[in-house]
Protein backbone atom coordinates (compact mmCIF):
# COMPACT_ATOMS: atom_id res chain seq x y z
CA UNK A 77 0.00 0.00 0.00
CA UNK A 78 1.65 3.25 -1.09
CA UNK A 79 1.89 5.69 1.82
CA UNK A 80 2.00 9.18 0.40
CA UNK A 81 2.35 11.66 3.22
CA UNK A 82 3.33 14.83 1.33
CA UNK A 83 -0.07 16.28 0.54
CA UNK A 84 -2.74 17.23 1.45
CA UNK A 85 -2.09 18.92 4.82
CA UNK A 86 -3.92 17.95 8.02
CA UNK A 87 -7.00 19.96 7.03
CA UNK A 88 -7.19 18.35 3.62
CA UNK A 89 -5.78 21.29 1.67
CA UNK A 90 -3.49 21.27 -1.33
CA UNK A 91 -2.21 24.83 -0.93
CA UNK A 92 -5.31 27.03 -1.16
CA UNK A 93 -7.39 24.22 -2.74
CA UNK A 94 -9.35 21.25 -1.41
CA UNK A 95 -10.81 21.17 2.09
CA UNK A 96 -14.34 20.21 3.16
CA UNK A 97 -17.37 22.26 2.19
CA UNK A 98 -20.15 19.92 3.28
CA UNK A 99 -23.15 19.83 5.62
CA UNK A 100 -22.32 19.23 9.30
CA UNK A 101 -23.90 15.76 9.14
CA UNK A 102 -21.18 14.51 6.80
CA UNK A 103 -18.20 15.68 8.84
CA UNK A 104 -18.35 12.64 11.10
CA UNK A 105 -18.52 10.24 8.14
CA UNK A 106 -15.55 11.95 6.50
CA UNK A 107 -13.58 11.80 9.76
CA UNK A 108 -14.41 8.13 10.14
CA UNK A 109 -13.40 7.43 6.55
CA UNK A 110 -10.09 9.24 6.96
CA UNK A 111 -9.28 7.45 10.23
CA UNK A 112 -10.15 4.04 8.74
CA UNK A 113 -8.12 4.79 5.63
CA UNK A 114 -5.06 5.80 7.66
CA UNK A 115 -5.35 2.59 9.69
CA UNK A 116 -5.80 0.49 6.55
CA UNK A 117 -2.73 2.07 4.99
CA UNK A 118 -0.61 0.75 7.83
CA UNK A 119 -2.27 -2.68 7.84
CA UNK A 120 -0.49 -5.49 6.00
CA UNK A 121 -3.69 -7.49 5.86
CA UNK A 122 -5.42 -4.72 3.96
CA UNK A 123 -2.47 -4.31 1.60
CA UNK A 124 -2.52 -8.04 0.84
CA UNK A 125 -6.27 -8.07 0.26
CA UNK A 126 -6.03 -5.04 -2.05
CA UNK A 127 -3.10 -6.47 -3.96
CA UNK A 128 -4.77 -9.81 -4.54
CA UNK A 129 -8.00 -8.16 -5.73
CA UNK A 130 -6.08 -5.86 -8.08
CA UNK A 131 -4.19 -8.84 -9.47
CA UNK A 132 -6.81 -11.58 -9.74
CA UNK A 133 -10.04 -9.61 -10.08
CA UNK A 134 -8.94 -6.46 -11.93
CA UNK A 135 -5.97 -7.81 -13.91
CA UNK A 136 -2.93 -5.88 -12.60
CA UNK A 137 -0.18 -5.27 -13.41
CA UNK A 138 -1.19 -3.77 -16.76
CA UNK A 139 1.46 -3.90 -19.51
CA UNK A 140 3.51 -0.99 -20.85
CA UNK A 141 3.43 -1.24 -24.65
CA UNK A 142 5.93 0.33 -27.04
CA UNK A 143 3.70 1.81 -29.79
CA UNK A 144 6.06 1.82 -32.80
CA UNK A 145 3.64 2.71 -35.56
CA UNK A 146 1.89 5.38 -33.52
CA UNK A 147 5.34 6.77 -32.60
CA UNK A 148 6.13 7.20 -36.29
CA UNK A 149 2.94 9.16 -36.79
CA UNK A 150 3.55 11.29 -33.69
CA UNK A 151 7.24 12.03 -34.32
CA UNK A 152 8.39 10.96 -30.85
CA UNK A 153 8.73 7.63 -29.07
CA UNK A 154 5.45 6.61 -27.42
CA UNK A 155 4.74 3.97 -24.78
CA UNK A 156 1.19 3.14 -23.72
CA UNK A 157 0.25 2.23 -20.13
CA UNK A 158 -2.54 -0.28 -20.75
CA UNK A 159 -5.19 0.61 -18.14
CA UNK A 160 -7.70 -0.19 -20.91
CA UNK A 161 -7.01 -3.88 -20.28
CA UNK A 162 -8.39 -3.76 -16.74
CA UNK A 163 -11.66 -5.44 -15.76
CA UNK A 164 -14.65 -3.25 -16.75
CA UNK A 165 -12.48 -1.40 -19.28
CA UNK A 166 -10.74 1.49 -17.53
CA UNK A 167 -8.57 2.60 -14.62
CA UNK A 168 -11.67 3.24 -12.46
CA UNK A 169 -11.71 -0.26 -10.96
CA UNK A 170 -8.45 0.52 -9.02
CA UNK A 171 -10.40 3.01 -6.94
CA UNK A 172 -13.70 1.14 -6.59
CA UNK A 173 -11.93 -1.99 -5.31
CA UNK A 174 -10.05 0.10 -2.74
CA UNK A 175 -13.14 1.95 -1.54
CA UNK A 176 -15.36 -1.14 -1.39
CA UNK A 177 -12.71 -2.85 0.76
CA UNK A 178 -12.72 0.23 3.03
CA UNK A 179 -16.53 0.14 3.24
CA UNK A 180 -16.34 -3.48 4.36
CA UNK A 181 -13.71 -2.61 6.98
CA UNK A 182 -16.00 0.14 8.33
CA UNK A 183 -18.82 -2.40 8.60
CA UNK A 184 -20.95 -0.55 6.06
CA UNK A 185 -23.06 -2.99 4.02
CA UNK A 186 -24.24 -0.46 1.42
CA UNK A 187 -22.35 1.66 -1.13
CA UNK A 188 -23.61 4.44 -3.35
CA UNK A 189 -21.95 6.08 -6.35
CA UNK A 190 -22.57 8.73 -8.96
CA UNK A 191 -21.90 8.12 -12.62
CA UNK A 192 -21.83 10.17 -15.82
CA UNK A 193 -21.13 7.89 -18.76
CA UNK A 194 -21.70 4.89 -16.52
CA UNK A 195 -18.07 3.72 -16.33
CA UNK A 196 -17.65 4.51 -12.64
CA UNK A 197 -21.11 3.05 -11.98
CA UNK A 198 -20.17 -0.22 -13.65
CA UNK A 199 -16.80 -0.37 -11.84
CA UNK A 200 -18.54 0.26 -8.50
CA UNK A 201 -21.28 -2.30 -9.21
CA UNK A 202 -18.66 -4.92 -10.11
CA UNK A 203 -16.58 -4.34 -6.96
CA UNK A 204 -19.71 -4.22 -4.78
CA UNK A 205 -20.88 -7.56 -6.17
CA UNK A 206 -17.45 -9.09 -5.62
CA UNK A 207 -17.33 -7.96 -1.99
CA UNK A 208 -20.99 -8.61 -1.18
CA UNK A 209 -22.17 -5.01 -0.77
CA UNK A 210 -25.53 -3.54 -1.67
CA UNK A 211 -25.06 -0.94 -4.42
CA UNK A 212 -27.10 2.07 -5.58
CA UNK A 213 -25.89 4.21 -8.48
CA UNK A 214 -27.19 7.71 -9.23
CA UNK A 215 -27.25 8.75 -12.87
CA UNK A 216 -28.83 11.67 -14.74
CA UNK A 217 -31.75 10.67 -16.98
CA UNK A 218 -30.01 12.25 -19.97
CA UNK A 219 -26.85 10.23 -19.32
CA UNK A 220 -28.90 7.06 -18.73
CA UNK A 221 -30.54 7.54 -22.11
CA UNK A 222 -27.20 8.08 -23.87
CA UNK A 223 -25.49 5.19 -22.06
CA UNK A 224 -28.26 2.63 -21.98
CA UNK A 225 -25.90 -0.36 -22.22
CA UNK A 226 -24.02 0.67 -19.08
CA UNK A 227 -27.34 1.02 -17.20
CA UNK A 228 -28.11 -2.59 -18.12
CA UNK A 229 -24.59 -3.75 -17.16
CA UNK A 230 -24.99 -2.18 -13.70
CA UNK A 231 -28.37 -3.87 -13.22
CA UNK A 232 -26.99 -7.25 -14.30
CA UNK A 233 -24.23 -6.77 -11.71
CA UNK A 234 -26.94 -6.44 -9.08
CA UNK A 235 -26.91 -2.66 -8.61
CA UNK A 236 -29.97 -0.44 -8.40
CA UNK A 237 -29.79 2.50 -10.81
CA UNK A 238 -31.63 5.63 -9.65
CA UNK A 239 -32.16 8.12 -12.43
CA UNK A 240 -31.93 11.82 -11.55
CA UNK A 241 -34.33 14.07 -13.40
CA UNK A 242 -33.22 17.50 -12.19
CA UNK A 243 -30.92 20.25 -13.51
CA UNK A 244 -29.11 19.26 -16.69
CA UNK A 245 -29.89 15.59 -15.85
CA UNK A 246 -26.20 14.70 -16.03
CA UNK A 247 -23.22 13.98 -13.76
CA UNK A 248 -23.33 17.17 -11.67
CA UNK A 249 -26.97 16.45 -10.73
CA UNK A 250 -26.18 12.79 -9.99
CA UNK A 251 -23.45 13.89 -7.53
CA UNK A 252 -25.90 16.24 -5.78
CA UNK A 253 -28.33 13.36 -5.35
CA UNK A 254 -25.65 10.92 -4.14
CA UNK A 255 -24.51 13.45 -1.51
CA UNK A 256 -28.13 13.88 -0.43
CA UNK A 257 -28.50 10.10 -0.04
CA UNK A 258 -25.28 9.92 1.98
CA UNK A 259 -26.45 12.63 4.41
CA UNK A 260 -29.53 10.56 5.25
CA UNK A 261 -27.79 7.18 5.57
CA UNK A 262 -24.20 7.74 6.72
CA UNK A 263 -24.43 5.03 9.41
CA UNK A 264 -24.75 2.12 6.98
CA UNK A 265 -23.56 3.67 3.70
CA UNK A 266 -20.23 4.54 2.12
CA UNK A 267 -20.10 6.93 -0.82
CA UNK A 268 -17.70 5.57 -3.47
CA UNK A 269 -16.69 8.85 -5.11
CA UNK A 270 -15.39 8.38 -8.65
CA UNK A 271 -12.49 10.79 -9.12
CA UNK A 272 -10.01 12.97 -7.20
CA UNK A 273 -12.81 15.37 -6.31
CA UNK A 274 -15.16 16.10 -3.44
CA UNK A 275 -14.38 16.81 0.22
CA UNK A 276 -11.23 15.60 2.00
CA UNK A 277 -10.19 12.74 2.27
CA UNK A 278 -11.56 11.70 -1.17
CA UNK A 279 -8.98 13.52 -3.37
CA UNK A 280 -6.20 11.91 -1.31
CA UNK A 281 -7.53 8.39 -1.08
CA UNK A 282 -8.74 8.15 -4.69
CA UNK A 283 -5.28 9.36 -5.76
CA UNK A 284 -3.55 6.80 -3.56
CA UNK A 285 -5.62 3.93 -5.01
CA UNK A 286 -4.50 5.00 -8.51
CA UNK A 287 -0.82 5.58 -7.64
CA UNK A 288 -0.17 1.98 -8.65
CA UNK A 289 -0.33 3.18 -12.29
CA UNK A 290 2.78 5.36 -11.91
CA UNK A 291 4.58 2.90 -9.64
CA UNK A 292 4.24 0.12 -12.23
CA UNK A 293 5.12 2.49 -15.08
CA UNK A 294 8.36 3.56 -13.41
CA UNK A 295 9.63 -0.01 -13.07
CA UNK A 296 8.33 -1.18 -16.45
CA UNK A 297 9.85 1.77 -18.29
CA UNK A 298 13.24 1.25 -16.65
CA UNK A 299 13.17 -2.43 -17.63
CA UNK A 300 11.96 -1.88 -21.21
CA UNK A 301 13.78 1.29 -22.20
CA UNK A 302 16.14 2.23 -19.37
CA UNK A 303 16.02 5.26 -17.08
CA UNK A 304 13.03 7.56 -16.79
CA UNK A 305 10.64 8.74 -19.49
CA UNK A 306 11.00 12.38 -20.64
CA UNK A 307 7.29 12.96 -20.70
CA UNK A 308 4.04 11.69 -19.16
CA UNK A 309 0.70 12.50 -20.80
CA UNK A 310 -2.82 11.79 -19.52
CA UNK A 311 -6.32 13.13 -20.08
CA UNK A 312 -7.94 15.05 -17.21
CA UNK A 313 -11.62 14.89 -16.29
CA UNK A 314 -11.64 15.03 -12.49
CA UNK A 315 -8.02 14.00 -12.81
CA UNK A 316 -7.73 10.51 -11.27
CA UNK A 317 -5.96 8.63 -14.05
CA UNK A 318 -3.59 11.57 -14.57
CA UNK A 319 -2.61 11.92 -10.90
CA UNK A 320 -2.29 8.13 -10.71
CA UNK A 321 0.36 8.24 -13.42
CA UNK A 322 2.08 11.50 -12.36
CA UNK A 323 2.30 11.12 -8.61
CA UNK A 324 5.19 8.69 -8.47
CA UNK A 325 7.22 11.10 -10.66
CA UNK A 326 6.41 14.42 -8.95
CA UNK A 327 9.89 14.69 -7.42
CA UNK A 328 11.48 14.05 -10.82
CA UNK A 329 11.47 17.54 -12.28
CA UNK A 330 13.17 16.31 -15.47
CA UNK A 331 10.07 14.23 -16.25
CA UNK A 332 7.66 16.65 -17.91
CA UNK A 333 3.97 16.05 -17.15
CA UNK A 334 1.06 17.13 -19.31
CA UNK A 335 -2.64 16.90 -18.40
CA UNK A 336 -5.02 17.25 -21.35
CA UNK A 337 -8.50 18.68 -20.80
CA UNK A 338 -11.48 18.64 -23.16
CA UNK A 339 -11.31 21.52 -25.66
CA UNK A 340 -14.76 20.58 -27.01
CA UNK A 341 -15.67 22.74 -30.02
CA UNK A 342 -12.72 25.04 -29.23
CA UNK A 343 -12.08 27.47 -26.38
CA UNK A 344 -13.47 30.44 -28.34
CA UNK A 345 -16.83 28.65 -28.76
CA UNK A 346 -17.33 28.50 -24.99
CA UNK A 347 -18.38 24.85 -25.49
CA UNK A 348 -15.61 22.94 -23.70
CA UNK A 349 -14.50 21.64 -20.28
CA UNK A 350 -11.05 23.30 -20.05
CA UNK A 351 -11.00 24.61 -16.47
CA UNK A 352 -7.31 25.55 -16.67
CA UNK A 353 -7.92 28.24 -19.29
CA UNK A 354 -9.62 30.77 -16.99
CA UNK A 355 -8.41 29.38 -13.66
CA UNK A 356 -11.52 30.62 -11.88
CA UNK A 357 -11.65 29.57 -8.19
CA UNK A 358 -14.86 28.37 -6.56
CA UNK A 359 -16.50 25.60 -4.54
CA UNK A 360 -18.32 22.65 -6.07
CA UNK A 361 -19.36 19.34 -4.51
CA UNK A 362 -17.49 19.92 -1.29
CA UNK A 363 -14.11 21.10 -2.55
CA UNK A 364 -12.47 24.44 -3.37
CA UNK A 365 -10.87 24.26 -6.78
CA UNK A 366 -10.76 25.64 -10.33
CA UNK A 367 -14.06 25.49 -12.15
CA UNK A 368 -16.11 26.87 -15.00
CA UNK A 369 -18.55 29.48 -13.70
CA UNK A 370 -20.11 32.73 -14.88
CA UNK A 371 -19.69 36.20 -13.31
CA UNK A 372 -22.40 35.42 -10.74
CA UNK A 373 -20.77 32.16 -9.68
CA UNK A 374 -23.28 29.98 -11.52
CA UNK A 375 -21.78 26.73 -12.84
CA UNK A 376 -21.52 26.85 -16.63
CA UNK A 377 -22.65 24.13 -19.03
CA UNK A 378 -19.68 22.16 -20.31
CA UNK A 379 -19.23 20.19 -23.49
CA UNK A 380 -17.06 17.32 -24.64
CA UNK A 381 -17.48 14.47 -27.09
CA UNK A 382 -16.27 12.28 -24.18
CA UNK A 383 -18.61 12.11 -21.20
CA UNK A 384 -15.75 11.33 -18.81
CA UNK A 385 -14.10 14.72 -19.38
CA UNK A 386 -17.36 16.67 -19.35
CA UNK A 387 -17.36 18.08 -15.79
CA UNK A 388 -17.07 21.73 -14.67
CA UNK A 389 -14.46 21.24 -11.90
CA UNK A 390 -10.95 19.78 -11.78
CA UNK A 391 -9.47 17.94 -8.78
CA UNK A 392 -7.95 20.30 -6.15
CA UNK A 393 -4.50 18.68 -6.30
CA UNK A 394 -4.33 19.47 -10.03
CA UNK A 395 -5.20 23.12 -9.28
CA UNK A 396 -2.29 23.14 -6.83
CA UNK A 397 0.13 21.40 -9.22
CA UNK A 398 -0.77 23.93 -11.92
CA UNK A 399 -0.23 26.86 -9.58
CA UNK A 400 3.27 25.57 -8.75
CA UNK A 401 4.11 24.90 -12.39
CA UNK A 402 4.73 21.19 -11.67
CA UNK A 403 2.33 19.97 -14.36
CA UNK A 404 1.48 21.61 -17.68
CA UNK A 405 -2.20 21.62 -18.65
CA UNK A 406 -3.32 21.71 -22.27
CA UNK A 407 -6.46 20.83 -24.19
CA UNK A 408 -7.52 18.98 -27.34
CA UNK A 409 -10.74 19.51 -29.28
CA UNK A 410 -13.46 16.94 -30.08
CA UNK A 411 -12.20 16.93 -33.66
CA UNK A 412 -8.58 16.24 -32.66
CA UNK A 413 -9.68 13.50 -30.26
CA UNK A 414 -11.71 11.74 -32.97
CA UNK A 415 -8.74 11.87 -35.34
CA UNK A 416 -6.49 10.41 -32.61
CA UNK A 417 -9.09 7.69 -31.94
CA UNK A 418 -8.89 6.64 -35.60
CA UNK A 419 -5.09 6.89 -35.71
CA UNK A 420 -4.48 4.63 -32.70
CA UNK A 421 -7.12 2.15 -33.86
CA UNK A 422 -5.55 1.76 -37.30
CA UNK A 423 -1.88 1.94 -36.36
CA UNK A 424 -1.85 -0.09 -33.14
CA UNK A 425 -5.02 -2.20 -33.23
CA UNK A 426 -6.40 -0.59 -30.06
CA UNK A 427 -9.67 1.34 -29.83
CA UNK A 428 -9.02 3.94 -27.12
CA UNK A 429 -11.74 5.57 -24.99
CA UNK A 430 -12.64 9.02 -26.32
CA UNK A 431 -11.34 10.48 -23.04
CA UNK A 432 -7.95 8.86 -23.63
CA UNK A 433 -7.99 10.04 -27.26
CA UNK A 434 -7.50 13.61 -25.97
CA UNK A 435 -4.12 12.67 -24.51
CA UNK A 436 -3.19 10.88 -27.75
CA UNK A 437 -4.29 13.95 -29.75
CA UNK A 438 -1.92 16.16 -27.78
CA UNK A 439 0.98 13.80 -28.59
CA UNK A 440 0.06 13.74 -32.30
CA UNK A 441 -0.01 17.56 -32.30
CA UNK A 442 3.17 18.20 -30.30
CA UNK A 443 5.28 15.06 -30.92
CA UNK A 444 7.25 16.33 -33.91
CA UNK A 445 8.26 19.46 -32.02
CA UNK A 446 9.49 17.29 -29.13
CA UNK A 447 11.65 15.23 -31.49
CA UNK A 448 12.24 11.54 -32.23
CA UNK A 449 14.46 10.96 -29.19
CA UNK A 450 11.80 12.15 -26.72
CA UNK A 451 10.34 9.19 -24.83
CA UNK A 452 6.72 9.67 -23.79
CA UNK A 453 4.36 7.50 -21.74
CA UNK A 454 0.67 8.03 -22.46
CA UNK A 455 -1.83 6.69 -19.96
CA UNK A 456 -4.29 4.61 -21.99
CA UNK A 457 -6.98 5.17 -19.37
CA UNK A 458 -9.71 3.09 -20.99
CA UNK A 459 -10.92 1.14 -23.98
CA UNK A 460 -13.14 2.57 -26.68
CA UNK A 461 -15.80 -0.14 -27.00
CA UNK A 462 -18.24 2.07 -25.06
CA UNK A 463 -17.69 4.87 -27.58
CA UNK A 464 -18.22 3.02 -30.85
CA UNK A 465 -21.76 4.27 -31.45
CA UNK A 466 -20.78 7.87 -30.57
CA UNK A 467 -17.80 7.76 -32.93
CA UNK A 468 -19.96 6.32 -35.73
CA UNK A 469 -22.61 8.98 -35.14
CA UNK A 470 -20.10 11.85 -35.35
CA UNK A 471 -18.26 10.41 -38.35
CA UNK A 472 -21.52 9.80 -40.19
CA UNK A 473 -22.67 13.36 -39.56
CA UNK A 474 -19.37 14.61 -40.97
CA UNK A 475 -19.13 12.29 -43.97
CA UNK A 476 -22.00 10.00 -45.04
CA UNK A 477 -19.52 7.67 -46.78
CA UNK A 478 -17.56 7.05 -43.56
CA UNK A 479 -17.98 3.80 -41.62
CA UNK A 480 -21.40 3.96 -40.01
CA UNK A 481 -22.67 6.47 -42.56
CA UNK A 482 -25.19 5.51 -45.23
CA UNK A 483 -23.40 3.16 -47.65
CA UNK A 484 -23.17 4.47 -51.21
CA UNK A 485 -25.65 2.91 -53.66
CA UNK A 486 -24.59 -0.52 -54.86
CA UNK A 487 -22.73 -1.43 -51.67
CA UNK A 488 -24.40 -3.88 -49.27
Ligand SMILES: *Cc1c(COP(=O)(O)O)cnc(C)c1O
Pocket residue numbers: 166167168195196270271272311312313314315316317318384385429431432457458459
Ligand atom coordinates in the same frame (compact mmCIF):
# COMPACT_ATOMS: atom_id res chain seq x y z
C1 LIG B 1 -13.77 8.42 -16.22
C2 LIG B 1 -12.69 8.36 -17.24
C3 LIG B 1 -11.75 9.40 -17.41
C4 LIG B 1 -11.82 10.70 -16.65
O1 LIG B 1 -11.69 10.60 -15.28
P1 LIG B 1 -10.35 11.00 -14.50
O2 LIG B 1 -10.76 11.01 -13.09
O3 LIG B 1 -9.93 12.35 -15.01
O4 LIG B 1 -9.34 9.98 -14.83
C5 LIG B 1 -10.73 9.23 -18.32
N1 LIG B 1 -10.65 8.11 -19.08
C6 LIG B 1 -11.53 7.10 -18.96
C7 LIG B 1 -11.38 5.90 -19.83
C8 LIG B 1 -12.59 7.19 -18.05
O5 LIG B 1 -13.47 6.18 -17.95
